[in-house]
Amino acid sequence: MADRLRSIAFAIFFYGLSVPIVLGTPVAALLGTSFMRGYCIAWARLGVWSARHILGIRMRVEGQRAAGPALYPAKHQAMLETMAIAAMLDAPAIVMKRELARIPLWGWAARRYGVIVVDRAANARALRQMMREAQAALGEGRSVLIFPEGTRVAPGETPPVRSGFAGLYRALALPVVPIALDSGQVWPRRGPKRPGTVTFRFGAPIAPGLARADIEARVHAGINALEP
Template sequence: MGNWLRNLAFSIVFYGGSVPIVLGAPIAAMFGKKVIRPYCMGWAGFGVWCARHIMGIRLAIEGQQVAGPALYAAKHQSMFETMALARALGTPAIVMKQELARIPIWGWATQQYGIILVDREASAAALRRMMREAGEALAEGRSILIFPEGTRVPPGETPPLRSGFAGLYRALKLPVVPVALDSGLVWPRKGRKRPGTVTFRFAAPVPPGLKRDEVETIVHGAINALEPPAPS
């Protein structure tokens, strides 16, 4: 019953509070990136605060970020890392599915923030646009955050990396920092959240210039470092 009440309180406070924040995002976006980016980070901070103080979800960080812009490739299990990683990396350019940019008003606001849209069809035009948007982010001194497996997955699942990751890695010539995490253990995609500790593990940076199969093998293994071992 206690955890049920926690979930109810979290839903009321976080989702109820997010409605006016989301509705206000287009207004903030009208004043440019210097306003919309702190505005979005404020919402992310609000979400992390709710997770910590209502749900009892704490964050432990292992390893270190690199100095300067980098390509961060992270596991994706819940909404939690979308908020917490964005804050930790300081308004990074986040690689998002093109479908999210089609949401009326909100999609326009996210593009004002400076995201990178990825097209699942991976057409040549879409790839060129993705590289252009990534280049603009780097020119501003921002890192790039990508969830290379493409979607949220429950703990234990390790799907292959999508092709967009290799394209960014090859084009940007940046070090890649893999990020393993286990948020799905306390914030499942379906079902009730529960108190606990989420670990973000920043692995050693992978240098640019490796062959595709080599970098994908290293990154795939590193972002899944916190996954339970397969049964023997």
């Protein structure tokens, strides 16, 4: 019962504040790209703060981020990491599925922030557009965050790395830092959220230039390092 009450309180507080924040994005966008990104990261930090103080979810970070721009493939088990990692990496370009980018106003705000849109049924033209957006992010000195398994999964699930990751790795020629996490233990897809500690483990950097099979195997192992 306590977990359910905390989850309800979180939803009322965080999503209640998120509505006016999203409605304010057109004004934030008018103040410039840097302001817009800072505005979005402030929202992400609000989510992390709410999780900590309302849900009782703490975060533990192991390892280190890269010194400069890098490609960060991460496990995806809950909404929490989309906010937490964005704040940790200082507004990276996030690879986002096209369906999310089509949500009215929110999708527009995401594009103004500077996401990289990917089409799951991508043809060659769509893939080239994704690469151009990734190169533009790199030109701004931003890191790139991707969830290479392609979707949110439950703890214990380890689907293969999707094919688009290898193309992005080859095009950007950046060091790769896998991020393993276990947010699904406290933030399930269904049911109330639970207090606890979520670990974010930054793996050792992987150099660019590896063969596709090698990089996919190393990334898959890296993002699943906390799986039982």
